[in-house]
Amino acid sequence: MLLYLHGFRSSPQSFKARLVQERMRDWGVGKAYACPMLDVSPAAAIERAEAAIAGARAGGDTEIAIVGSSLGGFYARWLGERHGCRTVLLNPAIHPWTDLEKYLGDQPLWHGGGSVRVERAHLQELLDLRVEAITDPARYYLIAATGDEVLDYREMVAAYPGAHVRVIEGSDHGISEFADYVDDVLSFCGYRPAA
Template sequence: MPDQLACNAAADRLIYLHGFRSSPASFKASLMRSCFTEAAMADRFCCPQLPMSPKASLALIDALYKPTARDVFVGSSLGGLYAHWLAERYGSRCVLLNPAIYPARKLATYIGPVKAYHDDKDLQWTENDVQELISIESVAITDPDRYLLVAATGDELIDWRDMTARYANTQQIIVEGSDHALSCFAQYLHQVLAFAGFHEALPT
């Protein structure tokens, strides 16, 4: 993978999809939001609070934004699976940040009450939610050139080798070390935004 990705054609909106139990307050979402705000492009950054249900999450994106192929999806962890599914639905580009790989089996162990990461809110994860994951987790990859994978070898939750195997032939940035949260994300923000086609939001 080259150190710099070529800038793609300009996109209309960046739609960020957070991970399981996460929120728009995640540091990666906050960092990207700041870039768009500083570039006077806040209206082109979208990051909704997703419901627990995978089916409801995907329906929410459709209802709120009516996406097109000119939008770009960026997803972290479970949001990476959603970004993949939506990119295939709309023919869009997507960026996957330590994406969940066939997560239904692992997340089946979380059925019951769970806590949100950022506000300690009580959430409920159900068997039906797991079944919804099963229905989308094997979505195909029709055009690898529309995908950018960012995978950390130090991810403590998802094996980076599973990520690179699942997204073989896509453009990939392999981060040595780091963690599931991609604490070093700021170092790769320029490449992510260039791939997404948001030239004006590139940090200086």
């Protein structure tokens, strides 16, 4: 299974999530794709991700890979360490417990309307998920854009010493040209196009 974890205020309808899903369908492995809607509560988001992993394992899937974008990348780091699986990080949040301080209160969602309420307790939940250092850099692939207008790519690179790292010159937080990298991401996760 490939578990895609979307970012803050995002959803399974995000551009990158849909691109990964479409490419996996094209490659004949679409059934292996999962992208749950993550709760604004980090603890609840992790529970939902863990439920997806447990469901895949119960269905006979022994190989798990995780792709996480932005805040989803922060969750992917924790889950990657917990499950010892290949993990791809797309402009991941490094210290979201401070980044989200300025977003306390109601925040609009990017897709489908509505909003979420960010509470101070969520910042502690993020702190509780902090991973000081990755244990096996070879299992991690970081894609970081120098033009990210939300997060600092240098902090991302520093947080993943020894990992596979691709620094994109320019671009943006959403990695607008992600179509250029999706095949590389899926290959790292162990997928190949159907023959």
